[in-house]
Ligand code: HEC
């Protein structure tokens with residue numbers, strides 16, 4: 295009799311472990327490219343979640359700060375030069391009143407991007423600019 299209890303207890307313990315591991319797996323399974331697609335310009339470089347998110351647990355992933363994006367993209371001055379062809383009025387990386395904006399106000403990594411400047415500046419040239 296005692297032996298049966300022991301076996302039952304072991305079986306129960308094994309099941310519990312299996313279930314909790316299953317739960318963790320299901321959770322980890324949420325944090326993949328299907329649910330968090332990576333934009334093509336980063337995807338084609340073979341980027342993984344960890345290239346951007348430094349937290350150990352995917353549950354703690356959050357938006358990157360401008361400095362985190364700039365750890366690869368150098369500086370706003372460099373970006374302003376790259377988008378300099380847009381001209382003074384439309385250079386999204388060199389606004390006179392918002393010098394160090396969060397990249398995330400325009401570039402989204404897992405959602406469609408948007409041009410924050412258009413909130414206030416509605417000239418046609420500005421409205422036409424696409425945000426990668
Ligand atoms: C190029 C950098 C980059 C890569 C690569 C990246 N992310 Fe993100 N992630 C971001 C940014 C920026 C945000 C903030 C929201 C946004 O821009 O869509 C974010 C937000 C998140 C969030 C929080 C979502 C929320 O609603 O607050 C999760 C979870 C996440 N990413 C998961 C992932 C997973 C999983 C991968 C890998 C498959 C991944 N990310 C790859 C930049 C990145």
Ligand code: HEC
Pocket residue numbers: 335336339345346358362363364365366367397398401403426
């Ligand atoms: C680990 C390095 C790294 C990080 C972190 C990173 N990037 Fe990039 N990103 C690159 C590289 C490399 C390229 C391709 C070369 C280039 O255009 O500079 C690129 C390309 C891009 C492009 C597309 C350029 C085009 O040709 O259309 C945008 C937009 C961009 N990154 C924005 C961001 C933003 C916003 C963040 C922060 C959420 C970020 N990146 C984080 C390395 C990085």
Ligand code: HEC
Pocket residue numbers: 360363364367370373376377380386387395396397398399400401408409410411423424425426
């Ligand atoms: C006000 C909106 C806005 C903000 C904020 C912004 N960007 Fe951009 N970004 C754009 C637009 C629009 C383009 C496309 C410009 C063009 O057509 O040349 C662009 C283009 C880029 C490119 C590609 C440049 C190229 O050669 O085509 C990179 C890389 C980039 N942004 C990175 C960043 C990073 C990193 C940050 C934050 C430090 C940032 N951007 C902040 C709107 C923004």
Ligand code: HEC
Pocket residue numbers: 382383384385386387388389390391392395410411412413414415
């Ligand atoms: C919350 C509203 C608001 C947002 C968002 C905004 N601006 Fe402005 N901006 C203004 C106002 C108000 C003025 C002053 C009136 C004017 O010249 O139209 C101005 C003026 C300017 C000027 C002319 C400055 C001068 O030399 O006289 C430029 C260039 C400019 N903005 C660029 C940008 C860019 C680029 C962005 C996006 C990164 C942006 N603005 C986002 C409200 C805004």
